[in-house]
Amino acid sequence: MKSKLFSFCVLALSLAACTSGKTEQGAASADTLAEDTAALAAQQVVATPADVIEDMETSELTDFAIKAWVSDSRVYWNVYDTQKFQSATGIDSEFYRIGDGPHMIEGLDELPIGVKLVRLDERGDLALYIITHRHHLYAYDVTLEVSQVGGGVGMVDGLEDVESIEQRGMKAYAVDARGERTEIKFYSGEGPYQCSVTVGEVDYYMEFTSTWNMRLVKDNKEYYSGRFRAGENGYYTFTLTSMFRYNDAWQKVYESMSPIFGSFRLNDRNSTIMFSEGLLGLPKGKPLQYEVYPLFQ
Numbered sequence: 001m002k003s004k005l006f007s008f009c010v011l012a013l014s015l016a017a018c019t020s021g022k023t024e025q026g027a028a029s030a031d032t033l034a035e036d037t038a039a040l041a042a043q044q045v046v047a048t049p050a051d052v053i054e055d056m057e058t059s060e061l062t063d064f065a066i067k068a069w070v071s072d073s074r075v076y077w078n079v080y081d082t083q084k085f086q087s088a089t090g091i092d093s094e095f096y097r098i099g100d101g102p103h104m105i106e107g108l109d110e111l112p113i114g115v116k117l118v119r120l121d122e123r124g125d126l127a128l129y130i131i132t133h134r135h136h137l138y139a140y141d142v143t144l145e146v147s148q149v150g151g152g153v154g155m156v157d158g159l160e161d162v163e164s165i166e167q168r169g170m171k172a173y174a175v176d177a178r179g180e181r182t183e184i185k186f187y188s189g190e191g192p193y194q195c196s197v198t199v200g201e202v203d204y205y206m207e208f209t210s211t212w213n214m215r216l217v218k219d220n221k222e223y224y225s226g227r228f229r230a231g232e233n234g235y236y237t238f239t240l241t242s243m244f245r246y247n248d249a250w251q252k253v254y255e256s257m258s259p260i261f262g263s264f265r266l267n268d269r270n271s272t273i274m275f276s277e278g279l280l281g282l283p284k285g286k287p288l289q290y291e292v293y294p295l296f297q
Contacts, residue, residue, distance in 0.1 A: 053163070077140075235276070
């Protein structure tokens with residue numbers, strides 16, 4: 001398994017739940033984040049779907065026995081030979097938890113017009129890239145999703161007018177209308193995926209997925225979600241656009257909110273995170289020691 005799987009322990013209903021039930025928590029985290037993303041998508045106004053890009057209606061990697069396709073403005077994918085997929089990716093049966101397909105991708109807030117499956121490295125890690133009717137690019141980390149510790153589909157910010165996806169060696173590039181290529185990158189290996197900090201008596205839980213989705217939980221009461229992206233000089237910028245609480249029956253109650261914009265910097269060597277703006281009670285410009293929640297020991 002790849003190294004990023006080592007950082008995906010999940011907050012279910014409380015941070016204390018990270019101490020046991022790791023398999024179930026991984027599934028709960030992926031489901032929860034997918035629900036949050038889908039709820040955000042439901043709030044968006046979506047235009048009439050454009051025609052699917054020629055030769056991008058389907059994509060298949062026969063060596064991995066996996067196929068993806070666009071149908072009725074939805075994206076589906078399927079592993080049609082589990083044993084062959086596990087052999088090619090190196091994922092053993094303990095971590096292959098997705099179940100039988102085909103699987104529909106939830107959480108897209110734009111309509112898909114093209115798909116491309118890509119091998120990311122020699123270990124057999126896979127990604128599914130999706131071009132939308134607004135010619136943005138969305139990413140889906142197949143390797144993490146089959147283990148049910150992924151973060152759902154997320155938009156790769158900074159790419160406009162995407163017309164196609166091109167693979168050269170083990171790197172994938174977004175090709176725009178002018179024929180210019182930009183390498184597509186996941187959030188990977190530059191810091192934790194799930195961690196927590198404490199400010200005074202308030203606990204904060206943060207989740208940064210490989211597909212650029214972000215979640216911030218304040219004191220296990222306020223659940224914010226949105227997206228982040230790599231900025232300059234080692235900083236990441238983020239926008240939180242959705243928030244919910246749990247009511248007495250442990251049902252999600254979404255609340256209206258204005259977007260929250262901010263930035264942070266991670267110091268993996270010292271295990272600290274520093275926010276450039278004071279927000280939600282987090283101090284401005286103060287390095288905070290974080291605790292990482294590993295999923296696999």
